[in-house]
Amino acid sequence: MTQQLPNSGTNKWVDQGQRLLLSATFKKRSERIVLTLAIVSYLCHLLLIALSKRGLIQADIALFSSPISAIYTPFSFILVYEVYLLLFYLPKSTTFYIGKQYEIITLIVIRRIFKDLGELKLISNWFENANDLQFTYDVVTSLLLFFLIYLFYHKIIKKPLGSVEESGPQWVPTAQFIFLKKVLALVLVPILVGLAIYSFSSWVAVVVDNQLSGMAALSNINTIFFDEFFTILIIVDVLLLLASFYYSDHFHTIIRNSGFVLSTILIKLSFSVSGILNNALIVGSVVFGLFILYIHQLYERAHAMPR
Secondary structure (H helix, E strand, O other), rough: OOOOOOOOHHHEEEEEEEEHOOOOOHHHHHHHHHHHHHHHHHHHHHHHHHHHHHHOOOOOOOOHOOHHHHHHHHHHHHHHHHHHHHHOOOOOOOOHHHHHHHHHHHHHHHHHHHHHHHOOOOOOOOHHHHHHHHHHHHHHHHEEEHHHHHHHHHHHHOOOOOOOOOOOOHOOOHHHHHHHHHHHHHHHHHHHHHHHHHHHHHHHHHHHHOOHHHHHHHHHHHHHHHHHHHHHHHHHHHHHHHHOOOOOHHHEEEEHHHHHHHHHHHHHHOOOOHHHHHHHHHHHHHHHHHHHHHHHHHHHHHHHOOO
């Protein structure tokens, strides 16, 4: 198939957007801003906890019961930066882009652990207490996810002989497909910024109207932003999957891309449930993506062998 590059005007606009929002320089600058906000938010959360302890504000939830729970807030800003990194890697590598999704859900689980600590009760009948059980589930889940993500990235870096970026010797990504990913990444930046601002402003409005409702919403903040965020990612993943059909009809490539979409859907579904089912869906999504990648590379290795 002959590649038809986008017209120079459109390509120039996309390149300018890349330099402005998705360049290494902007990434470095964003990292410093996010770290500063994380430190400031941590101190503010500690102040709110102190005010709550003195009875100056009404906040009878786990996030304001212990200084340890204050770590929850800076982790939220770190998660926002991880979202940006996901968009940063989208035009560069589909597999690294999927890996960033796994990193985000892992950080969400770790952030939840800090919230769980505020509800932890050191009692003899540990496994009869729902909060203690959830803490146990989250700790075990975070360890499993950390190891699975290591295996996932190990499979990306240690590719079969003769493979190339994206999909191995059978499919070199065309200029059009890379251009599409750049456009999607640029479009997603304002969408996700707008979603974050809307989610935060909606919560502030609830707090102003009813403090107790606002604090309750804060305790389940994952559903405020990340539920919608992964819905958007599913839409993007499906678009990439459909677009890939223009450039490759290889069975193993199609299955790999389809499997990554299913993996993202499993993560999205995890937000609709709680308890051990939530943890099982999260771990299952990463295990599924890892096996999809492993089998895909087995196909590539078979194709790379001399006949």
